[in-house]
Amino acid sequence: MAKKAMVYIQSGGPTSVINSSLYGAIKEAREHGDVIDGIYGSLYGIEGLLCDQLIDLNQEDEATIELLKQTPGSILGTSRHKLPKDIHSDEYSKIIATLKKHNIGYVFVNGGNDSMDTCAKLSSLCKELNLDVKVMGVPKTVDNDLAETDHSNGFGSAAKYIINTVKEIVIDAKCYKKSKVFIIEIMGRNAGWLTASVDLLPEGVRPDFIYLPENPFDPEDFLAKIKKQHEEHGSAIVAVSEGIDFSEGATNVRVDSFGHKQLGGLSARLAQLVETRLDLPTRSIELSLPQRAYSFLTSKVDQEETIMCGRLAVRHAVEGMSGHMIAIKRLSSEPYAVDFTPVDITKIANVERKIPQSMMVDETRMADSFREYCLPLIQGEIPVEYENGIIKSAVLKKVLVK
Amino acid sequence: MAKKAMVYIQSGGPTSVINSSLYGAIKEAREHGDVIDGIYGSLYGIEGLLCDQLIDLNQEDEATIELLKQTPGSILGTSRHKLPKDIHSDEYSKIIATLKKHNIGYVFVNGGNDSMDTCAKLSSLCKELNLDVKVMGVPKTVDNDLAETDHSNGFGSAAKYIINTVKEIVIDAKCYKKSKVFIIEIMGRNAGWLTASVDLLPEGVRPDFIYLPENPFDPEDFLAKIKKQHEEHGSAIVAVSEGIDFSEGATNVRVDSFGHKQLGGLSARLAQLVETRLDLPTRSIELSLPQRAYSFLTSKVDQEETIMCGRLAVRHAVEGMSGHMIAIKRLSSEPYAVDFTPVDITKIANVERKIPQSMMVDETRMADSFREYCLPLIQGEIPVEYENGIIKSAVLKKVLVK
Numbered sequence: 085m086a087k088k089a090m091v092y093i094q095s096g097g098p099t100s101v102i103n104s105s106l107y108g109a110i111k112e113a114r115e116h117g118d119v120i121d122g123i124y125g126s127l128y129g130i131e132g133l134l135c136d137q138l139i140d141l142n143q144e145d146e147a148t149i150e151l152l153k154q155t156p157g158s159i160l161g162t163s164r165h166k167l168p169k170d171i172h173s174d175e176y177s178k179i180i181a182t183l184k185k186h187n188i189g190y191v192f193v194n195g196g197n198d199s200m201d202t203c204a205k206l207s208s209l210c211k212e213l214n215l216d217v218k219v220m221g222v223p224k225t226v227d228n229d230l231a232e233t234d235h236s237n238g239f240g241s242a243a244k245y246i247i248n249t250v251k252e253i254v255i256d257a258k259c260y261k262k263s264k265v266f267i268i269e270i271m272g273r274n275a276g277w278l279t280a281s282v283d284l285l286p287e288g289v290r291p292d293f294i295y296l297p298e299n300p301f302d303p304e305d306f307l308a309k310i311k312k313q314h315e316e317h318g319s320a321i322v323a324v325s326e327g328i329d330f331s332e333g334a335t336n337v338r339v340d341s342f343g344h345k346q347l348g349g350l351s352a353r354l355a356q357l358v359e360t361r362l363d364l365p366t367r368s369i370e371l372s373l374p375q376r377a378y379s380f381l382t383s384k385v386d387q388e389e390t391i392m393c394g395r396l397a398v399r400h401a402v403e404g405m406s407g408h409m410i411a412i413k414r415l416s417s418e419p420y421a422v423d424f425t426p427v428d429i430t431k432i433a434n435v436e437r438k439i440p441q442s443m444m445v446d447e448t449r450m451a452d453s454f455r456e457y458c459l460p461l462i463q464g465e466i467p468v469e470y471e472n473g474i475i476k477s478a479v480l481k482k483v484l485v486k
Numbered sequence: 487m488a489k490k491a492m493v494y495i496q497s498g499g500p501t502s503v504i505n506s507s508l509y510g511a512i513k514e515a516r517e518h519g520d521v522i523d524g525i526y527g528s529l530y531g532i533e534g535l536l537c538d539q540l541i542d543l544n545q546e547d548e549a550t551i552e553l554l555k556q557t558p559g560s561i562l563g564t565s566r567h568k569l570p571k572d573i574h575s576d577e578y579s580k581i582i583a584t585l586k587k588h589n590i591g592y593v594f595v596n597g598g599n600d601s602m603d604t605c606a607k608l609s610s611l612c613k614e615l616n617l618d619v620k621v622m623g624v625p626k627t628v629d630n631d632l633a634e635t636d637h638s639n640g641f642g643s644a645a646k647y648i649i650n651t652v653k654e655i656v657i658d659a660k661c662y663k664k665s666k667v668f669i670i671e672i673m674g675r676n677a678g679w680l681t682a683s684v685d686l687l688p689e690g691v692r693p694d695f696i697y698l699p700e701n702p703f704d705p706e707d708f709l710a711k712i713k714k715q716h717e718e719h720g721s722a723i724v725a726v727s728e729g730i731d732f733s734e735g736a737t738n739v740r741v742d743s744f745g746h747k748q749l750g751g752l753s754a755r756l757a758q759l760v761e762t763r764l765d766l767p768t769r770s771i772e773l774s775l776p777q778r779a780y781s782f783l784t785s786k787v788d789q790e791e792t793i794m795c796g797r798l799a800v801r802h803a804v805e806g807m808s809g810h811m812i813a814i815k816r817l818s819s820e821p822y823a824v825d826f827t828p829v830d831i832t833k834i835a836n837v838e839r840k841i842p843q844s845m846m847v848d849e850t851r852m853a854d855s856f857r858e859y860c861l862p863l864i865q866g867e868i869p870v871e872y873e874n875g876i877i878k879s880a881v882l883k884k885v886l887v888k
Contacts, residue, residue: 098658098661128662128663131663155657156654156657156658157654157657157658157660157661158661161661161662161663162661162662163662163663164662244875247875247876248782248876248877249776251876251877251879252558252559252775252776252779252780252781253774253775253776253779255557255558255559255779255879256500256558256559256775256778256779257775258559259500259559259560259563259564260530260563260564260565260566261530261533261563261565284876285876286876288881289879349754352751352754367774367775369772369774369775370771370772370774372655372769372771372772373654373655373658373659373769373771374651374654374655376658377654377655377657377658378654379654380650380782380783381782383875459874459875462874462875462876463874463875464875465872465875470867472861472864472865473646473649473785473861473864473865473866473867474649474650474653474686474687474688474864475650475653477653477657477691479690
């Protein structure tokens with residue numbers, strides 16, 4: 085079999101384990117030196133293939149590769165560029181040219197449901213043109229909304245960060261006899277998995293209410309619940325998903341290339357509503373980017389599974405598979421056990437998996453089945469390496485492939 | 487010498503080591519069983535003395551006492567209540583009654599410059615009334631603005647959290663070829679120590695500009711700097727102290743009992759300015775409460791010094807001292823060495839220590855002298871105890887003293 089190179093693409097928003105997938109893929113690729121003779125990274129997502137900007141990952145030090153596991157952000161750079169529908173368009177010619185120029189036989193796309201769209205397009209293009217290029221998806225999203233998989237790589241770590249951070253906010257909030265109304269905004273455009281995760285917290289350090297995008301949002305009911313809670317307990321603490329349907333006061337909403345609204349500012353608007361209508365002091369807290377970037381509260385379960393997904397994408401591609409994403413199948417929650425299985429990528433692209441109603445007690449509280457589902461995903465701690473009190477991150481040399 | 491009880495008061499906003507001071511005080515008090523026969527905590531700050539709500543800390547388990555070191559928030563509860571100027575007022579009679587009822591001979595006030603005002607008032611009252619009650623201050627504030635001490639307990643840990651979190655935000659922000667303008671809002675009402683701390687980050691992961699309340703804020707210069715940076719680098723990242731003088735768009739500012747404006751919303755208003763004037767996409771990030779509550783990025787140096795301050799307050803009180811706060815005196819930065827010394831509390835109450843101009847290169851960059859000052863304060867990591875993926879926190883039984 086003629087040796088071919090592989091290229092790895094990071095796509096969409098980062099997670100705290102996004103570079104752990106890359107780590108797994110590199111480690112696996114090195115074990116297949118008989119078929120893979122170049123390990124390349126595409127700079128800034130698909131743009132690297134469009135502009136012929138690939139870097140040689142074999143030029144990086146071993147210490148740098150190890151540090152990938154505690155490095156936030158997409159180390160190769162990322163992009164939200166959406167490939168055109170028409171596969172005869174100029175963009176695809178550019179991509180094909182780059183693939184041919186560097187003798188690339190394996191393409192890995194690491195991303196969420198939008199990125200799996202990119203992956204599906206590339207895969208069908210290669211098939212159509214009869215190119216010997218295998219295209220595989222590596223799952224990633226903090227939102228946990230990828231279809232056909234029990235959970236998404238990155239979710240467990242984001243949930244672990246959110247749960248622990250919200251716990252500290254609740255403890256802080258309750259220090260005063262008479263406190264404020266706290267509105268904590270959590271990521272999740274259309275699925276509330278991350279917001280729901282705070283329901284794992286034990287009573288006393290748990291928000292009083294959670295609001296998910298899966299349920300309709302009733303501002304009057306919201307205000308009534310807060311009023312009662314604050315009157316009875318001197319504080320009211322709400323965890324709310326950025327994706328709930330409350331547009332009052334929202335202006336200048338930007339829209340990205342996939343047509344998604346750039347959300348945010350929700351907690352401030354809800355706080356404004358509470359101040360205006362209930363005349364209670366409020367504090368809005370948006371957990372913001374650290375949710376998807378934190379490298380010091382990574383879930384060990386999440387990281388280990390993520391490395392395995394990176395490895396398996398490479399292993400299956402080398403065995404001849406294309407057009408699939410590595411999915412996680414849960415065998416048991418207690419004791420926790422999973423299996424990994426490739427899934428046809430067209431079943432995943434652009435599909436969003438929401439929380440089933442069976443996992444909720446009512447619109448502000450989760451059922452035990454959700455806790456059984458979520459708790460195993462935040463387990464295990466990973467020691468991180470510091471230098472002078474600052475967590476070390478990998479910095480790539482980025483040697484371009486000529 | 488007749489045995490007396492001690493009471494410990496937590497006052498003002500929490501820090502991630504506020505309960506470490508309490509830990510130190512309890513440990514020291516137990517070594518003075520010959521003179522201290524009750525170790526009490528005042529619930530909700532000074533309100534516990536006003537309403538006779540004291541709890542017996544000797545009723546708590548040893549494991550709970552150990553967990554204090556990784557518990558955020560003020561475990562005894564806190565308050566922003568300001569004692570009246572007139573020491574003949576009814577409030578003081580209530581306090582004296584509680585002190586007498588429980589045979590209290592030692593009062594410890596753990597707080598910042600406002601709380602040291604409470605401490606000074608109590609101390610002078612006891613002297614005036616010829617009561618045998620020693621009143622000592624235990625320093626605490628993330629803002630690092632306490633006078634007469636090299637640095638304040640809680641600052642190092644908050645700075646460590648901020649530095650590491652901002653680093654992750656910068657890495658995330660730079661993942662895209664063409665990114666946004668990021669405005670990161672950091673605590674610090676009148677002193678910019680916490681904001682300045684991000685200047686310790688190495689180039690590449692450091693915000694492009696920092697804005698401190700010590701300097702006048704010029705919106706036009708700010709816009710010009712951001713425009714240039716974004717044009718040249720595709721992103722612009724700004725760390726800004728909540729206390730800078732920029733009131734455009736600020737409405738409904740609440741004022742607390744000490745007359746301080748409740749700040750916040752600054753980063754959103756600055757982002758609005760950038761969007762309106764430069765038409766660039768922005769993201770505003772307020773680091774918010776986790777800055778003062780995080781228990782998993784605690785600086786070991788900070789925690790050890792804080793425990794020592796709690797211990798020394800008790801030790802000096804037992805030796806007969808009153809009306810003093812334990813201050814930290816730096817002997818050397820490299821190697822780092824400090825000494826502890828009691829300082830007359832009237833020199834500290836209501837005074838704010840700002841960053842000297844000599845520690846700045848210009849209005850957006852710090853000098854080496856600042857780095858030498860700050861770096862030792864974020865050193866050392868402390869392993870924390872987890873349970874099911876969630877960091878354990880102390881929960882007190884709160885047995886009331888009758």
